[in-house]
């Protein structure tokens with residue numbers, strides 16, 4: 348096993364007389380045995396980053412180390428990494444055993460060693476009864492496990508996964524996610540995992556790396572990213588439904604408040620922020636609030652949460668069984684609330700909502716960076 352270190356890693360694709368920056372200077376230190384997830388929207392450079400670590404793509408600038416060794420110019424086969432792709436192609440004419448053994452045969456391992464490794468991996472993945480079958484005789488989830496098995500038998504220093512579960516249906520995905528988490532726990536192996544699914548990132552990663560436009564936005568443990576997103580991009584990307592992001596300005600009367608753009612509503616901010624915000628009074632700001640921190644004012648004694656409520660029109664109600672999602676709006680501002688399943692709200696009705704002051708975030712509209720609360 349080994350650590351993986353990226354220092355200022357860049358990838359510039361050349362072609363058609365134009366250059367395109369796909370990865371724009373990534374610094375990341377993956378610890379020995381750590382599970383790190385790269386997450387971000389399509390085209391943000393996740394696969395390119397992973398392929399550079401695997402040695403499948405040249406590195407335009409920066410330094411890549413696996414363990415202590417600089418591997419920028421080391422061929423893929425000598426990096427001691429194994430990659431599992433989204434479109435894992437199993438050899439259709441080979442059995443599961445042969446598929447898993449293929450790479451080891453190429454490396455001319457002794458037959459007894461190959462047999463031992465395949466059986467060990469098959470036991471870990473619980474596919475021993477399938478070793479004699481061919482891929483077309485397997486379900487999608489079983490095929491996926493064989494693809495994992497092919498990586499496992501190589502006993503690499505680092506596992507690289509590029510959206511390995513995206514071809515599976517939702518239920519299988521959750522099941523395989525659990526398998527991978529179990530594998531990581533059992534093997535204690537270093538894993539770098541790419542996904543665009545924020546829920547997958549949140550549940551699998553020791554730390555997650557949120558990427559956007561070829562750049563790292565934030566690297567932190569999942570809950571730290573959720574609780575204190577560094578900027579509006581991370582705030583909007585991690586969490587489902589997404590954090591509400593509202594444009595407006597700060598008002599400072601007796602206590603600090605937020606007035607939504609156009610004056611549709613004003614809500615109170617924690618009194619403790621008065622000092623930190625004093626110099627920004629009257630300035631534009633973006634308020635972030637997660638759906639679970641928005642609730643109808645009538646729901647608690649006293650209400651108001653420190654002053655002011657938002658009078659919103661309920662546009663849509665989605666009863667999801669374990670919770671109720673409410674989409675409401677006022678003056679062009681759209682707000683999602685996550686409420687208890689029994690809450691009675693009629694579509695088209697005006698309802699007063701309050702924001703839990705504990706859940707309010709403020710961002711700078713120019714830099715899009717977090718202003719308060721600070722980490």
Ligand SMILES: Nc1ncnc2c1ncn2[C@@H]1O[C@H](COP(=O)(O)OP(=O)(O)OP(=O)(O)O)[C@@H](O)[C@H]1O
Nearest residue numbers: 360367368369388389390391392393394395396543
């Ligand atoms: N071989 C290539 N030549 C030129 N541009 C490329 C090449 N491969 C990728 N790109 C560009 O580099 C950027 C990053 O691509 P990459 O495949 O790393 O994205 P990704 O984050 O993995 O996206 P997805 O979630 O869709 O898989 C994209 O803008 C893409 O168009």
Ligand SMILES: [Mg+2]
Nearest residue numbers: 393394395509
């Ligand atoms: Mg990709």
